Amino acid sequence: MTTEPALPHIKVLDLSRVLAGPWCTQMLADLGADVIKVERPVVGDDTRHWGPPFLRDQDGNATDQATYFTACNRNKRSITIDMAQAEGQALIRQMALQSDVLVENFKVGGLQQYGLDYESLKVLNPRLIYCSVTGFGQDGPYAERAGYDLMIQATTGMMSITGRADGTPGGGPQRVGVAVIDLFTGVYATSAILAALEVRHRTGRGQYIDMALLDVGMAMLANQGAGFLNTGQVPQRSGNSHPSLVPYQDFPTADGSVLLAVGNDGQFARFCQVAGHPEWATDARYASNTQRVHHRETLIPTLSAVTCTRTSVEWIALLEDKAVPCGAINDLGQAFADEQVQARKLAVQQAVTAESLQEKGIATITTVASPLRLQDTPPVLRNAPPALGQHTDEVLQEMGLDAVQIASLHQKGVV
16 A cells, blocks of 8 residues: 555646635645645735634634635645746746646636746647636637626526525525535546546647536536426425425424435335334325425425424434434534544644744644545645745745845745
8 A cells, every 4th residue: 555645746836716726726736736826926815815714823813814715725835926027927837837737717818918828838838737717618708707606606597496495484596605616616627637637648748628617507407407408397496305305305303403315215114114104105195206296295294293293313313223314404513523524534634834824823724634535545634725925935946946046036026
């Protein structure tokens, strides 16, 4: 068994900001790639300032460092470069020459003015895999538009199927609680990059990758999209219930609520046995999932009347014993305190090495562990999310610049 991660030989030039691109490059960094994050001098990535919440110092006081940035920039090195200056552009070109992958999320054509677009850089490095992340893609009538997760959730219809039905308390379209399309775009981009690396093994050539939040958002519609495309019926919001499975939603209990996720007729029959009503499983209205979907309006109130008779803990214990999926609806505090979450070590703490952060009293940063559990080449924890420009001089030295040249770049505001 090797102790090396999967991608220690891959160098990634990260010109992306906010979430979708950085989520992709953090996945590559967790797998061992050397990811160099290029940020604007002084300001840096927008998410460094997206707070509250902010990181706390050792006394529990809020600092000026937003926690948002830490979610997607672990294991990277940060260098500041002003790409509006010719010398800054030259530095990025030199870095691209030495890189395997470049990830950027500028507007369509935004890097062409600097000579940092794919067509310009592939001349210098034909092996370069260049991944562009935009809201609407590189072509089409919306290509020039800026794209944000919330907009894409609305445009793709995601919000139209999320939330409670019209006419019910709290009814109306809702966004998902995290920027889920940004995150999925990062994951899809990672998959595309890994595929392109595999192709390069065979051909020796890099390629261009056009990732669009719109495309990903439409793909994420999954069964809902397939249902519409093949029937012409527009899905409606139904709260926590499932359009094709019943019972598959939250139910009231004596002290709160639980989530019941019955996926087949056998599970339903076992639930009915535990509930003390085995006859429900043979009732023609409820014997099959299709019939339960058709008779949802009578079945759900009937089940709710019974689930109210026991506590949430009692239901979870009883149904777990019968292999019927049932669980608590946790808040984040309860989720991170859950014994299974703790057993899987899903919260990881890293020591801060940047002096600028240490001076603010920040000693450690905690993030969510990578879910990629490769047995022989597991993800690695090398660097806590970096301070702005923490590795600028280090990276420039690796590029062959001497102390005088580096000092000159600092004096000119290039880095």
